[in-house]
Amino acid sequence: xxxxxxxxxxxxxxxxxxxxxxxxxxxxxxxxxxxxxxxxxxxxxxxxxxxxxxxxxxxxxxxxxxxxxxxxxxxxxxxxxxxxxxxxxxxxxxxxxxxxxxxxxxxxxxxxxxxxxxxxxxxxxxxxxxxxxxxxxxxxxxxxxxxxxxxxxxxxxxxxxxxxxxxxxxxxxxxxxxxxxxxxxxxxxxxxxxxxxxxxxxxxxxxxxxxxxxxxxxxxxxxxxxx
Amino acid sequence: xxxxxxxxxxxxxxxxxxxxxxxxxxxxxxxxxxxxxxxxxxxxxxxxxxxxxxxxxxxxxxxxxxxxxxxxxxxxxxxxxxxxxxxxxxxxxxxxxxxxxxxxxxxxxxxxxxxxxxxxxxxxxxxxxxxxxxxxxxxxxxxxxxxxxxxxxxxxxxxxxxxxxxxxxxxxxxxxxxxxxxxxxxxxxxxxxxxxxxxxxxxxxxxxxxxxxxxx
Numbered sequence: 001x002x003x004x005x006x007x008x009x010x011x012x013x014x015x016x017x018x019x020x021x022x023x024x025x026x027x028x029x030x031x032x033x034x035x036x037x038x039x040x041x042x043x044x045x046x047x048x049x050x051x052x053x054x055x056x057x058x059x060x061x062x063x064x065x066x067x068x069x070x071x072x073x074x075x076x077x078x079x080x081x082x083x084x085x086x087x088x089x090x091x092x093x094x095x096x097x098x099x100x101x102x103x104x105x106x107x108x109x110x111x112x113x114x115x116x117x118x119x120x121x122x123x124x125x126x127x128x129x130x131x132x133x134x135x136x137x138x139x140x141x142x143x144x145x146x147x148x149x150x151x152x153x154x155x156x157x158x159x160x161x162x163x164x165x166x167x168x169x170x171x172x173x174x175x176x177x178x179x180x181x182x183x184x185x186x187x188x189x190x191x192x193x194x195x196x197x198x199x200x201x202x203x204x205x206x207x208x209x210x211x212x213x214x215x216x217x218x219x220x221x222x223x224x225x226x227x
Numbered sequence: 228x229x230x231x232x233x234x235x236x237x238x239x240x241x242x243x244x245x246x247x248x249x250x251x252x253x254x255x256x257x258x259x260x261x262x263x264x265x266x267x268x269x270x271x272x273x274x275x276x277x278x279x280x281x282x283x284x285x286x287x288x289x290x291x292x293x294x295x296x297x298x299x300x301x302x303x304x305x306x307x308x309x310x311x312x313x314x315x316x317x318x319x320x321x322x323x324x325x326x327x328x329x330x331x332x333x334x335x336x337x338x339x340x341x342x343x344x345x346x347x348x349x350x351x352x353x354x355x356x357x358x359x360x361x362x363x364x365x366x367x368x369x370x371x372x373x374x375x376x377x378x379x380x381x382x383x384x385x386x387x388x389x390x391x392x393x394x395x396x397x398x399x400x401x402x403x404x405x406x407x408x409x410x411x412x413x414x415x416x417x418x419x420x421x422x423x424x425x426x427x428x429x430x431x432x433x434x435x436x437x438x439x440x441x442x443x
Contacts, residue, residue: 081316090307
């Protein structure tokens, strides 16, 4: 178990080190997410008043779109020097490789969310920080679910010619339940009287999705990565 | 030391891609302390054979045995004893030479990482460039670093895909000397080339592949 955890961390640390050098994924995803929120703010905020539930929807759309960018780029790096093949012939457990990549993407997305959430709160005058713990619970559980499926698909498609098109085409239909749960949970917290039990129910639903998606991904990653 | 073996056997190995047969019932044996050259023109199936020997590809039929162990049975233990230098060099250009080697040493869960990294950089002639990003290296420097990356865990089976390509005379001689040393340490070396002059006097055996078959 310790060896497994160490292997996960070795892969994550390498991804973070590469990202720290280039800041390529961070800059592109942050820029994209911020642009997304600003454009929607012009459309959905009239006379300083946002449409009901718009903030919840925009927040999760920004996370999903920027997450897709991050996923594609994280595996594109491994494809360019074919370094993924070097990892596949190393004595590292395939599930550890999957979790290492997943953790790296989650850390980048967490950084994106620390900028996007306050911006959504500001532009849509949304009380996203009134129930901070529940909001963090929704963000963590939702992002894990989205990235868990995305990491698997991005790895599967790394050798596909039209991977940039196929990733969102495959990813969004599967992660619709996660995005809906995230949006409804966030909307529940943004009611004039925050519906905390409902938000907790959506968090529980997201955790259920996370468990299912991660289990399936760990189970299928080995055969998927074997040519 | 965990799992080890002293002989690699490919038995009637075939590999098809759709309707195209890249390898057709190829058999060969390579012993520890030997260099076997896989010769043949482009598209003969040399790289496919190396990919199969490295466990990256599964044969459509036939068997690859590392000592007495078949690839699928051996899993991570077999992979821990294989080093592969492919045409793509498997290096991260954003990282420095030392960081690349340190990462792969960690992936192989090696002990004494810094000593190994220092020794590998010295052998590659890159000790003074250890903290430079690989993106600034020439092809020859990358090739030398990639070779040391493939050898950092002292693999029993060393697979080299066209290792002499793009090297000048001095670099070729250095590579030949390095391969001699690796052979002397007891490794099974399998290398592909279409340049027979580059491996003249170096190899212990040669297998010619033509259209996926071992030529008579």
